[in-house]
Amino acid sequence: MRPSRSLLLGTLCAFPLGALAAGAGTPNGLHLGWLDRSADPAKDFFTFANGGWQEQNPIPPAYSRWGTFSVLVKQNQEVIRGILEDAAQDTRARAGSDRRKVGDFYASGMDEAAIDAAGAEPLRPELERIGAIQGLADLRREVAHLQQLGVGALFDFGQMQDFKDSAKVIGAAFQGGLGLPDRDYYLRDDPKFRQVREAYLAHVAAMLELLGDAPATAAAEARTVMDIETRLARASMPRVDQRKPENVYHPMDLKALEGVTPGFSWSGYFADVGHPEIERINLAMPEFFKAMNADLSAVPLEAWRTYLRWHLAHAFAPYLSRPFVEESFRLTRVLTGAQELLPRWQRVVAAEDAALGFAVGKLYVAKKFPPSSRKAVLRILHGIRDALRADLATLAWMSPATRKAALEKLDLMGERIGYPDRWRDYSALRVDRGPYVRNVMRANAFLQRRELAKIGKPVDRDEWSMTPQTVNAYYDPSMNNINFPAGILQPPFFDPKAPAAVNDGAIGFVMGHEMTHGFDDQGARFDGHGNLLPEPGWWTAADFAKFKAATDCISDHFSRYTVDGDLHVQGKLVTGEATADLGGLTLAWRAFQASPAPRREKAAGGFTPAQQFFLGAAHVWATNIRPEEARRLVTIDPHPPAVYRVNGTVANMPAFQEAFHVPAGSPMINADRCVIW
Ligand SMILES: [Zn+2]
CATH class of the missing domain: 1.10.1380.10 (Neutral endopeptidase , domain2)
Structure with a gap:
């Protein structure tokens, strides 16, 4: 099923799909078992931080990549499976209710015998x-x-x-x-x-x-x-x-x-x-x-x-029936390298997530996201927001006129945590117990009608583009808001048991990333009200030229990286995301530095707080990927490959180089350093 097309430039804002594993026991969420101590952090920080995880977490045959994001997605799917099975068995659920619909959809998808018997x-x-x-x-x-x-x-x-x-x-x-x-x-x-x-x-x-x-x-x-x-x-x-x-x-x-x-x-x-x-x-x-x-x-x-x-x-x-499913998977296999089909329940959960995602999300949130979580996460987010405000207020190269406009944009930036205030109304969608594919078609048609009905109407500012259970986050340039669904507000991104430094590096990275999208090479073109302005927009021409040189530096830097042997990262495709990574981690670092002393002074597991911060950031990206998938993503994905989201980002950060005593000339130092903030 295709995603909502409301976000032009498709993945403009989204953090990537990507997943964590059972943290091999460590003091309090620092995940020492994920490290590869035979790697030199000054030469390849990604492998130092995640090599152990990579070794212990081979890609399951049904996946094309496997990482912190995929582990969480799978955990969420297991929670959702329980919810859907309950709903499917609840014969007393009121006809037309969301609970009845999510149960019927699931039952129709799991009825393999009926699906196979129906063929085409x-x-x-x-x-x-x-x-x-x-x-x-x-x-x-x-x-x-x-x-x-x-x-x-x-x-x-x-x-x-x-x-x-x-x-x-x-x-x-x-x-x-x-x-x-x-x-x-x-x-x-x-x-x-x-x-x-x-x-x-x-x-x-x-x-x-x-x-x-x-x-x-x-x-x-x-x-x-x-x-x-x-x-x-x-x-x-x-x-x-x-x-x-x-x-x-x-x-x-x-x-x-x-x-x-x-x-x-x-x-x-x-x-x-x-x-x-x-x-x-x-x-x-x-x-x-x-x-x-x-x-x-x-x-x-x-x-x-x-x-x-x-x-x-x-x-x-x-x-459809098994021969169709298998043939369809044959193409997936060629494109992604995945070796086998996901189990049926997981495929149905994914289809239902696309079809009835907010009805599922409402049940998910009730089970998994207490209102208190919103508060804890907002504290970290506001620290980062303050760091960005402080930076914009003092950046030496920015003229007063641009500074004023930038601060105004930041002040207008909306923030949303967890799930929407108002839930989607599915009453116009008919769901029954089969054929499964007709449920999928009706759900698609329902979603498309809903999209087209918005044309010519005022913008609905309460709507979310991602369901609450999504392990991802996004910035929307036309709304000028940052959005963190409940699904990503879990370990290892945010772990109440982890040292503060680790959380500040992990969820802080994610939050700083989304906020920076408001000021990446695309986001910077829109004003605080979400309107695209002709260049240089709200910037003075001189400031915009300096800013453009900074983002060009990032394109050039990432163009030097390769995947699957010889395929170069498209620097110009990943500029926005790589900018958001560098700006975001830098902001998270500043927020961490500005936090109260006890928060940033405690060594753990033999690592200084600064080192814990960068390990937390790198752990977000622990991933294994198949070569076919690496090739597909480098062709279509505006996000850099995981390894470079870590190494390419810290190579531009003196704070990292100091924390890990990186010597001059190391690959973890970009000789032509790129600077966003
Ligand atoms: Zn992004």
Whole structure:
């Protein structure tokens, strides 16, 4: 299922998915068992801090990476499993209640016998609709219909806060329609990407065979799909270019829209999605839609029908019978290196999290997050906020005018901890005991209707983009707020039993990171009210140039790192996240330094408080990853690989180098040091 598309620039703000393990016993949450004492912290701090953990925590076969984040996600899933099983067995739950819905959804997903017996049957009405497409208007209507069900057909349509008027919600159309993770997978002439393309062709053919096509036909159809998707990939804007907000902001009225795509009627499309009143949207990537317009008439209808059948199967195979599930996993395996399927219960919990996440979250919070936790976490957050305020107030290079605007932005920054004040209303969503895949389709359609209903309405400032059980955090530039779901406010990120220095380094890192997003290379372009301003925005031109030099320094620094042997980190793709890491850990350090003496004076486990602080920060990123997944993430993820989130960050921090007595010339010192605060 696709995430809400409300956050343009998808992962702009999110901390990565990533997970912790049973802390091999240590004094009070310092996790000495995670260390690799044969590694030299002055040469490779990540391995010194996490090498023991890596050794003791091989990647489980069903995972492509395994780390502190994944361990917590799994723990949360176990809690949620209990909640869902209880609900599924509660035959007295009121019809239409959230409890009944989460129980029915879970029961439908766990009913493997019924799912296997149904085969592809639940897709039949959709396949018939696709088969009935007779012209371009039919094609447009069917694309709109499939998108509502959650199929990634041709492009994506959703809503966003208007970049230039954050009080308004507008419709937005983005490039899409690919079955592989990124344009690079279609276009890069590199043996590993070529291998993926071979496997993809075989996979598409196998999927079409499962829908009933003869092998030779299916093989030819797979080439048709590859041809269409390669056209779309060629027209797609590279991720690095999407990071500049202006590049993906092209508000247009109907006349302008139909100028870009004369063969595709947007007024017709808006009516198809149930919103004929829409008159103006952000056509985020005009070049993509121009090419789509040409392809619509250049590619025969028969080929489009094949393309849509493939995307229908691609979207829903994980919720169908065993042959579909296994074939779907074959592609996952190629892309991520995972060796086996997750157990069914875990797959259903994940699907339900996407479908009914806030109904599940309400039950989760009642069990796992007492109101008192909010208070403890706010204390640390406010220490960091004070540190940022103090920095902005005194930064030597910043002029008074910029300083005033920066402080104003910080003062306007909202903060939210744990879970929303108002819970989502699922009363319009129908859930029953099966077929499972139809529950998934109805949930997707419900979520999409909910998104589109926001267009033209005032912004709902209480809404969260992440469910409470999510092990992650985010900054939203259009809202100018930082958000920390209950799911991440647990050990090892925040451990009431750990020394203060460890918590200040761990959850402090996460909090400083999100706050810094308000001032990274993208965040800095938006004012305190969430409006995008023309460069240099609220900065003076001279200050903006200095700030840009600082973030360029970070791009250059991270471009020097590689994964899977030879694939370079895309410095320009990770600039924002790497900036948030460096700014964030620096702020957490300052907050730690400013905390009362007893908090920062106690040695533990043979480590000074300063060393404990950096160990806490590094432990956040304890991770093992498969090479396929490393390659996929370096291609699409704006976050640097875990090892560099640690080593690349501390290499720019003299406080670290002092704490661990790092000698000049060490790889843990970036000779051209980058400075944010
Ligand atoms: Zn981030």
